[in-house]
Amino acid sequence: MLEASKFNELKISGNLPSPKGTVLKIMELSEHNNVPLPELIAVLNTDPVMIGRLLKLANSASFVRSRPAVALTPDVLMSIGLNAVRQIALTFALVAEHHRGECQQFDYNLHWSRALACGAAMQLLGQQLRIAPPGELFTIGILSSIGQLAMATLHPVEYGALIQAQGSPYARGMTRQEESRFGYHHLDIAGALLRDWGLPAMFCDAVRQHEDLPPVDVAEHSRAGRLALCLHLASRLADVCLLEGQARAHGYEELKKQACRLEVDPTHFPRLCDEVVQEWRDWSAQLSISTPRQESFSLLERRQPAPAEPAGAEEELPALHILVVEDEASQRMMLQRLLQILGHQVDVAANGQEAFELVQKQPPQLVITDLAMPEMDGMELIRRLRALPDGRQLYIIVLTILDDEDNLAAVFSSGADDFISKPIPPRILQARLKAGQRIILEQQNLRQEQARLRRHLEELSIDNRLAQEAAQTDGLTGLYNRHYAMRYLPQIWEEARLAQQPLSALMLDIDHFKVVNDEHGHDVGDNILQQFAGILRLFCRRTDIICRFGGEEFLIILPDTRLDTAIQVAERIRATLASRNLVTAGLSLSLTVSIGVAENQAQHKSVEALIKSADQALYRAKRTGRNRVEAAP
Numbered sequence: 001m002l003e004a005s006k007f008n009e010l011k012i013s014g015n016l017p018s019p020k021g022t023v024l025k026i027m028e029l030s031e032h033n034n035v036p037l038p039e040l041i042a043v044l045n046t047d048p049v050m051i052g053r054l055l056k057l058a059n060s061a062s063f064v065r066s067r068p069a070v071a072l073t074p075d076v077l078m079s080i081g082l083n084a085v086r087q088i089a090l091t092f093a094l095v096a097e098h099h100r101g102e103c104q105q106f107d108y109n110l111h112w113s114r115a116l117a118c119g120a121a122m123q124l125l126g127q128q129l130r131i132a133p134p135g136e137l138f139t140i141g142i143l144s145s146i147g148q149l150a151m152a153t154l155h156p157v158e159y160g161a162l163i164q165a166q167g168s169p170y171a172r173g174m175t176r177q178e179e180s181r182f183g184y185h186h187l188d189i190a191g192a193l194l195r196d197w198g199l200p201a202m203f204c205d206a207v208r209q210h211e212d213l214p215p216v217d218v219a220e221h222s223r224a225g226r227l228a229l230c231l232h233l234a235s236r237l238a239d240v241c242l243l244e245g246q247a248r249a250h251g252y253e254e255l256k257k258q259a260c261r262l263e264v265d266p267t268h269f270p271r272l273c274d275e276v277v278q279e280w281r282d283w284s285a286q287l288s289i290s291t292p293r294q295e296s297f298s299l300l301e302r303r304q305p306a307p308a309e310p311a312g313a314e315e316e317l318p319a320l321h322i323l324v325v326e327d328e329a330s331q332r333m334m335l336q337r338l339l340q341i342l343g344h345q346v347d348v349a350a351n352g353q354e355a356f357e358l359v360q361k362q363p364p365q366l367v368i369t370d371l372a373m374p375e376m377d378g379m380e381l382i383r384r385l386r387a388l389p390d391g392r393q394l395y396i397i398v399l400t401i402l403d404d405e406d407n408l409a410a411v412f413s414s415g416a417d418d419f420i421s422k423p424i425p426p427r428i429l430q431a432r433l434k435a436g437q438r439i440i441l442e443q444q445n446l447r448q449e450q451a452r453l454r455r456h457l458e459e460l461s462i463d464n465r466l467a468q469e470a471a472q473t474d475g476l477t478g479l480y481n482r483h484y485a486m487r488y489l490p491q492i493w494e495e496a497r498l499a500q501q502p503l504s505a506l507m508l509d510i511d512h513f514k515v516v517n518d519e520h521g522h523d524v525g526d527n528i529l530q531q532f533a534g535i536l537r538l539f540c541r542r543t544d545i546i547c548r549f550g551g552e553e554f555l556i557i558l559p560d561t562r563l564d565t566a567i568q569v570a571e572r573i574r575a576t577l578a579s580r581n582l583v584t585a586g587l588s589l590s591l592t593v594s595i596g597v598a599e600n601q602a603q604h605k606s607v608e609a610l611i612k613s614a615d616q617a618l619y620r621a622k623r624t625g626r627n628r629v630e631a632a633p
Contacts, residue, residue, distance in 0.1 A: 002188035015154050017094050057135055078534055088135055090197055091142050095287055103152035105160035111149055112289050115142045117241045120279035121234035124272060131227050140203045141234050144210060146193055147186030206231050233258055241277060252300055273297035317437040319343045325355040325369035338426060352376025356384055366395045366436050379414045386415040395436045474548040476526055477533035485547040485555060493607035496559060504566035506556040507596040507614040511626040513552035527584040539573050563599035563631060570595040570629045578627060592627035594618060
């Protein structure tokens, strides 16, 4: 993790990517949930290019619209979401300001091309998990590689030399090289930047973790884990979009295996990838970023030969991540090379202490260890590994020159799973590895089955909760309904009474609403109610309770709110509706609202009495001319 003091030092240098001008104003405005939308739209209108990009996003497949959005209205802005608007403005500003730079080895066009592919992939894959709004998923995909851009900006010469040595800023193992050279790496700086720009902590954590495939139990049983898994797959899909020939075909096959963890239908996966490519090219054209032309994934899928099943074919087992612990250098190198030829990922350690530290940083699936070693021998290493929280899942093979019964009994008592006598016959090693692979695969399948069962139980719980929510939610506006109000408001009343806190109520009624239904039909009336509900959400806090009480009548409960503050909220709602026309079905309608306000007082013995006072105040507002706010005495 990058220390705050170090990040502040880098920030003060002025070399970090950062928002400026109009974008900074947009970010400042959209930080507040009660920002007047006309004010935000006025700022956005100073940048026609930004308006066009927001409209493109609003009209993408992730936002279901009956007709395309042609102007940035409050409705369109609210459908995108203020958080997404803020993040998207930031992202496009960074693209515009960092088309080129001083780091000669850093391909800026390739960086943004890959970032846009990742953004498109994140948006479409994210729909499988439903863990965040589409606009925010698109943004986090683009910003997931902002750390590499920051490193190239901060250290153009040194980072260029590192890119040249590693072959790419996106190469595996780049973080270790960066940490060694600079004391921090691109994932650290990316997480710090996103936090500084006000993105949610879950997004920051996902960016810091996405380069490694999350463990099954983490990725499938937490929202943060599913987000990191989605971002990992989106990043890999972005890489495959840039590959050619056999490398592209191989990368696509590996991607399909990983996509199964997202429960993507294999028959739909090629089409989903092609949709990602189309979105990627559309955005690249908008931002004047060149992209390579490759064959479609659907065509690539058709060209893949059907898997052959020859008679007597050997069982295909997945490759493993293996740690070899051997103090003799020649033996260590021989084992490493042999295991790599067999297709495994291999780390090495010269003694037990070094191995124990490696396992804690990046746990392998299988450990092959010698017994006689300096600093920490093999027996002590096995005991300490088994004591780790995940140590029981390791498969451990011991190398030994002693094969008497007492020695082998001690080896198995310490926690080993198998042994191989030295010198090591390659065929015996391969056979013992296959036995280990089968056991590891069975353990993985068992954990996945347990994970699926847990997830199924969670989905049942979610379905039950959604059914409960549906029973207490107004189907038209999405607000709470009268049933909810009558059931839960007494509890809120009692909490306010015990805490001796104020509690205010607003009763609202749209003036002459029956005329709208009579003259223009109920479809227009329903759309007006939905837009009015959006205005109410705009001016209320998360702790406030908004209910559709019936027809065009609404109730708002404001906890810990005095009468004068409640009147101010009511007046802002009234003035907002009176100052704007509601547009629907080609009509532009000017409507007003009357509001009654009341605060809990000694004479109120229940929440029903408070609501009645607000209702009486509403009646006075209607009787004395409408389009006004009246407070209960």
